[in-house]
Amino acid sequence: MLDLDSLYSKNANNMKKSVIRELLKLTQQPDIISFAGGLPAPELFPVEELRQAADRVFTGSPKKALQYGTTEGESELKAELIKFEERQGVKLGKDNLLVVSASQQALDMVPKIFMDPGDYCIAGSPTYVGTIQAVQSYQGRVLGVPFSPENDGFDLVELEKRYARALRDGKRVKFVYVIPDFQNPTGICWSLEKRKALLAFAYRHDLLIVEDSPYREIRFLGETLPSIYQLDQQSEDRQIVVNLKTFSKILIPGARVGWIMARPEIIAKFVIAKQAMDLCTNVFAQMWLAEYLKTGKIYDHVKEINANYREKRNFMVEMLEKYMPKRFDLGWTRPEGGLFLWISLPSYIDTEKLLPKALEQKVAYVIGSAFYFDEPEHNAMRLNFSYASREQIEAGVQRLAKVISDEIALHDSGPRGQTSPEGL
Ligand SMILES: Cc1ncc(COP(=O)(O)O)c(C=O)c1O
Structure with missing residues (x-):
């Protein structure tokens, strides 16, 4: 046997x-x-609008849509994503962008790229279970940080305390994982002050921030706050934030398309990791979503x-x-x-x-x-x-x-x- x-x-x-x-x-x-x-x-x-967009792909460029594509992603979709992000105040070049098979693929690639067995990432306690699963599958570990009673982000005293203790214990901490906009599972939205404080913490300790934002556009009360990715661009622009986005919650999860924003060297590493995983994201789905985005109806x-x-x-x-x-x-x-x-x-x-x-x-x-x-x-x-x-x-x-x-x-x-x- x-x-x-x-x-x-x-x-x-x-x-x-x-x-x-x-x-x-x-x-x-x-x-x-x-x-x-x-x-x-x-x-x-938006079933009918998506059907029309799919028809346009089949009549316009079926051979391209049914062929292998580049690992980086289809240029039509990338151009639309750059416009989508620019409307929200994010500056992006093509080299800052990688199309992925939705955010979960990105979450699997993060520990694949950044963690050796036994390495730590800092994350909310509680945090998204799919991230815990991905980190565990590369033998990584999570240093949990509780949220403050005001529900406006991490308890910063605990963050400092737990990080200092981890360093004293000889643990290697690689990145901080956060979902600042309407966290899964708690629904917590980080205040501007806490977003800035986390960025300063990461600057101080030379850590990467992985900002997971599947719910960012799903704000139905209050004012939109800048993402940590944007705050970095607006302050020292050290490009230490990797921002993960997806169509799953704002449009449809079935397409399995998302995107990563990061500095070009990090994107290049993700590209290599992705090559071994699936060569490229579903080309038809990318061209289909690009057609839909061109109509401007997403807003x-x-x-x-x-x-x-x-x-x-x-x-x-x-x-x-x-x-x-x-x-x-x-x-x-x-x-x-x-x-x-x-x-x-x-x-x-x-x-x-x-x-x-x-x-x-x-x-x-x-x-x-x-x-x-x-x-x-x-x-x-x-x-x-x-x-x-x-x-x-x-x-x-x-x-x-x-x-x-x-x-x-x-x-x-x-x-x-x-x-x-x-x-x-
Ligand atoms: C915080 C968070 N990140 C990532 C994902 C995965 O989303 P996707 O469908 O884009 O893979 C989810 C799904 O629920 C989520 O809640």
Whole structure:
């Protein structure tokens, strides 16, 4: 019998299944109201406009669209991306840009390029699980930094403290990974002050910043803040930021197209890494999206999804206020954009153990502990508000509130409840 375990590489043995993708399988039964995925609302996909753009590719340049392309990306798409970013105040040359098979590919290439086994990156605690998975698959490690109680970015005191301790312990820290605009999973948006402070921290310590911005354009409340990539351009222009963008949340995830912005030497390294992965991003999809972008309709589309998500986010917050037990130790974030909010529950509730009870009541969420590299918080959950309908949001929150209330009642009435401080 072939002993596969002895044949797998150390990297392969280090790969962990995504808890989210495993749980999502459970939540996909038709009668379950799922707040679990990170899916955009499919009824808002601009299907007809995208069909017309695809037709134009097939009639205009089918042979090119069906052929291999360059690893760097199709020039028509790159030209459109440069315009798209310039409209937001980002200065870009063609050499600063690489088209990728959506952001997850970029997230896999980052540790591939920058981490040796045992190296560290700094990331939020919690942070996007797909990044944790990618880092682990190259035997990298995550130095988690908690967010400040104001929900405006990292706790900077903890950042300095933990970084200094890591250096004292001889750890090699390579980069800081952040999602400053409406973080997955918490929905937190970094303040301008904290963005500047993180850039100064990276300048001071010669670290790279990997700024992951899939939700950047999905702002439905408040004012847009400059990205850290832009702040670097506006200050010393040291070009230490790698900015990852994608069409997945602002348009369609199915095309699997995203882009990386960075200084040319870093882009050149990404190109080599990508050559070994997939040679080039789907050429048809690139030309198709370029055709769509040429129409300028993306801007109206983003306005439309933002209006829809604002309404759904407000409604979910309203329903949480209406149905959730009112307690000092139960609360949720109120994001100004993105697709998620984050609920913190009394410390004795483990959302992983609670999930089967929620599924029994036909409602699903993602367990908070999935978003930690280590020291997980077990009493939190992530809820998505973009996918469910208004009716489903009300029914789902009502069911979830009942599951949580029952759990609190069970705790308060049990022997532990009578003796533990939370029960008082
Ligand atoms: C923070 C973050 N980065 C990257 C991704 C991956 O997106 P893509 O579909 O572009 O691969 C996601 C998807 O949910 C995400 O939330």
